Amino acid sequence: MADPSDTNAAWFARARRVIPGGVDSPVRSFASVGGTPYTVMRGYGPFVVDAEGTPYIDLVQSYGAVLLGHAHPVVTAAISTAAALGTTFGAPTPGEVLLAEAICDRVPGCQQVRLVSSGTEAAMTAVRLARGITGRNRIVKFDGCYHGHSDALLAGGGSGVAMLGLPGSVGVPKGAVADTVVVPYNVVPELSDEVACVIVEPVAANMNLVAPGPGFLAGLRAACDEVGALLIFDEVITGFRIGPGGATAWSGVKPDLWCFGKVIGGGLPVGAVGGSRTLLASLAPEGPVYQAGTLSGNPLATAAGLAVLSEVTEKDYAGLAARAARFAAHLTAVISDGGLAVTVPVIGPLVGLFLAPRSSGPPVPLAAPVDYVTAHQFASNGVYPRFFHAMLRRGVALAPGAYEVMFPGLAHSDEVLDSVVSAAGDAAREVAKDLPSSVG
Numbered sequence: 001m002a003d004p005s006d007t008n009a010a011w012f013a014r015a016r017r018v019i020p021g022g023v024d025s026p027v028r029s030f031a032s033v034g035g036t037p038y039t040v041m042r043g044y045g046p047f048v049v050d051a052e053g054t055p056y057i058d059l060v061q062s063y064g065a066v067l068l069g070h071a072h073p074v075v076t077a078a079i080s081t082a083a084a085l086g087t088t089f090g091a092p093t094p095g096e097v098l099l100a101e102a103i104c105d106r107v108p109g110c111q112q113v114r115l116v117s118s119g120t121e122a123a124m125t126a127v128r129l130a131r132g133i134t135g136r137n138r139i140v141k142f143d144g145c146y147h148g149h150s151d152a153l154l155a156g157g158g159s160g161v162a163m164l165g166l167p168g169s170v171g172v173p174k175g176a177v178a179d180t181v182v183v184p185y186n187v188v189p190e191l192s193d194e195v196a197c198v199i200v201e202p203v204a205a206n207m208n209l210v211a212p213g214p215g216f217l218a219g220l221r222a223a224c225d226e227v228g229a230l231l232i233f234d235e236v237i238t239g240f241r242i243g244p245g246g247a248t249a250w251s252g253v254k255p256d257l258w259c260f261g262k263v264i265g266g267g268l269p270v271g272a273v274g275g276s277r278t279l280l281a282s283l284a285p286e287g288p289v290y291q292a293g294t295l296s297g298n299p300l301a302t303a304a305g306l307a308v309l310s311e312v313t314e315k316d317y318a319g320l321a322a323r324a325a326r327f328a329a330h331l332t333a334v335i336s337d338g339g340l341a342v343t344v345p346v347i348g349p350l351v352g353l354f355l356a357p358r359s360s361g362p363p364v365p366l367a368a369p370v371d372y373v374t375a376h377q378f379a380s381n382g383v384y385p386r387f388f389h390a391m392l393r394r395g396v397a398l399a400p401g402a403y404e405v406m407f408p409g410l411a412h413s414d415e416v417l418d419s420v421v422s423a424a425g426d427a428a429r430e431v432a433k434d435l436p437s438s439v440g
């Protein structure tokens with residue numbers, strides 16, 4: 001007889017007993033789509049396999065941490081080799097030097113990085129550094145951008161914060177956000193000389209996918225320069241994914257500080273804050289801005305990150321962007337033919353998905369959202385949860401939340417993406433047929 005814990009439901013029931021909500025990060029829960037999460041037993045290339053042995057084409061890819069596909073042999077070999085030499089020392093190691101060099105070589109203008117263990121830590125450190133350097137407290141962030149879960153940056157957060165419909169978090173004292181100003185994406189705010197920094201996702205990928213409009217990033221650069229504030233690009237998602245130089249090379253706009261994470265850890269916990277040597281000299285031990293971490297620059301994580309960065313070529317990035325563009329065009333066509341209104345923004349390999357019920361008559365092209373308010377209209381219309389489950393039943397794992405993007409990576413061949421397109425056409429037909437008129 002099969003072990004009762006060999007089902008997703010059994011694993012989730014066990015998880016709920018000992019882990020709040022059964023998940024170690026709220027975005028993994030099915031809170032906004034309903035149902036029971038699948039428990040992943042293993043992954044290979046573009047696939048994950050759940051507790052019941054069901055394979056799915058995985059477009060979550062650990063929310064963008066995985067670029068080469070799951071269990072890529074080059075990455076797993078690098079991790080094994082590193083592990084055999086010892087997993088952590090609390091002393092400098094070559095891996096952190098090599099990874100820091102690899103990052104600085106690729107991102108125009110980034111001269112130094114301090115490695116940390118998550119994107120949250122990177123953003124938190126970048127803000128502390130900006131405050132320390134400028135001697136100012138106020139920070140400006142954009143509604144729907146997510147910069148991790150540190151107190152000062154949760155307000156107006158996208159991703160899981162938006163998915164759960166929270167304005168921020170209980171437990172964050174008023175004082176912690178008193179100096180956080182949240183403004184709409186794609187509008188250059190007027191800044192006062194009290195502003196320490198403006199932090200932005202240069203391509204917003206936590207309110208589904210919202211592109212920076214023409215002149216937005218350059219406008220932020222100019223606005224910061226005018227008042228002596230620092231511009232921080234949070235490239236935790238875009239870094240080393242939309243190209244070796246991330247959104248910095250893509251946009252041609254150079255920030256003062258960068259936040260990195262995800263891809264540079266090759267699936268292990270890493271983050272980094274980057275900048276010029278002059279600015280990073282303010283970090284301890286050289287300067288007075290304190291920051292530390294027992295596992296920062298961990299040998300396994302740096303080995304995995306380096307393996308990924310060394311493996312991916314310019315040609316790979318170009319090929320991936322071309323595959324993503326083709327995928328987005330085909331998705332748009334089949335979902336629209338299936339009877340839903342849809343817009344599928346695509347930026348490099350990042351693919352968004354905004355769905356809506358279709359009013360009667362021929363399909364009309366939908367405008368892509370430009371900010372959180374317009375993104376939220378799609379995310380809250382009730383279509384995505386239905387589409388999510390219709391796709392899951394057809395063997396395609398999208399993120400269980402309407403504010404996330406799809407992460408096709410180097411393991412997703414045209415053939416694999418064509419299977420997703422085929423499933424999406426069927427799923428759209430099923431959803432369109434079943435949509436009650438109240439939805440939307």
Ligand SMILES: Cc1ncc(COP(=O)(O)O)c(C=O)c1O
Pocket residue numbers: 063117118119120121123146147148149159201206234235236237261262271
């Ligand atoms: C743009 C951005 N910044 C920061 C973070 C936080 O990174 P982490 O989850 O590694 O703490 C995320 C996570 O999704 C992110 O997308």
